[in-house]
Amino acid sequence: xxxxxxxxxxxxxxxxxxxxxxxxxxxxxxxxxxxxxxxxxxxxxxxxxxxxxxxxxxxxxxxxxxxxxxxxxxxxxxxxxxxxxxxxxxxxxxxxxxxxxxxxxxxxxxxx
Amino acid sequence: xxxxxxxxxxxxxxxxxxxxxxxxxxxxxxxxxxxxxxxxxxxxxxxxxxxxxxxxxxxxxxxxxxxxxxxxxxxxxxxxxxxxxxxxxxxxxxxxxxxxxxxxxxxxxxxxxxx
Numbered sequence: 001x002x003x004x005x006x007x008x009x010x011x012x013x014x015x016x017x018x019x020x021x022x023x024x025x026x027x028x029x030x031x032x033x034x035x036x037x038x039x040x041x042x043x044x045x046x047x048x049x050x051x052x053x054x055x056x057x058x059x060x061x062x063x064x065x066x067x068x069x070x071x072x073x074x075x076x077x078x079x080x081x082x083x084x085x086x087x088x089x090x091x092x093x094x095x096x097x098x099x100x101x102x103x104x105x106x107x108x109x110x111x112x
Numbered sequence: 113x114x115x116x117x118x119x120x121x122x123x124x125x126x127x128x129x130x131x132x133x134x135x136x137x138x139x140x141x142x143x144x145x146x147x148x149x150x151x152x153x154x155x156x157x158x159x160x161x162x163x164x165x166x167x168x169x170x171x172x173x174x175x176x177x178x179x180x181x182x183x184x185x186x187x188x189x190x191x192x193x194x195x196x197x198x199x200x201x202x203x204x205x206x207x208x209x210x211x212x213x214x215x216x217x218x219x220x221x222x223x224x225x226x227x
Contacts, residue, residue, distance in 0.1 A: 099162075
């Protein structure tokens with residue numbers, strides 16, 4: 001199974017400041033067509049998960065442009081350029097390149 | 113607009129069974145990949161299983177902790193996905209979500225396994 005390791009576990013951030021979450025996979029996530037199936041999801045309290053970014057850096061329609069994804073191979077990053085109050089929640093990286101689909105353990109974003 | 117609505121959760125004793133449903137609108141389930149994902153109290157997201165689109169073979173696979181106890185199925189006439197859960201343990205206590213294309217999620221249904 002591919003293990004997804006996220007850091008940090010929690011992140012107290014001042015409003016308006018940037019936040020960065022790292023995710024490392026135990027195996028390369030590139031498939032035979034050159035696609036890398038690494039996604040980022042947000043789960044706000046009491047809400048279902050929400051897809052933010054797919055294939056490393058593609059932002060889902062309606063997601064604010066302060067969210068961006070980057071990386072390659074086995075190392076990936078989610079950056080929130082200026083944290084807003086509505087960004088509070090838990091963020092997960094997810095690989096869907098190979099079954100079983102696996103998630104990082106989650107990063108809790110809190111406002112300082 | 114794609115809408116997924118889960119139902120069937122509840123309270124069950126260890127060793128018991130439940131069947132969850134995921135009713136879809138705005139999408140034809142047989143044409144898309146569908147997954148079940150759960151989140152146990154105080155824990156992160158955990159993939160449970162998925163079914164591929166019919167035109168891609170419709171294969172089903174499961175996470176190791178539920179393999180042999182849980183069964184995914186689909187009723188195309190009802191456009192509904194099911195998760196039959198047997199031999200439940202306290203470790204299965206969680207909110208269960210269905211999702212498609214990872215961009216569409218239901219609001220979840222709570223399963224509590226306790227004596």
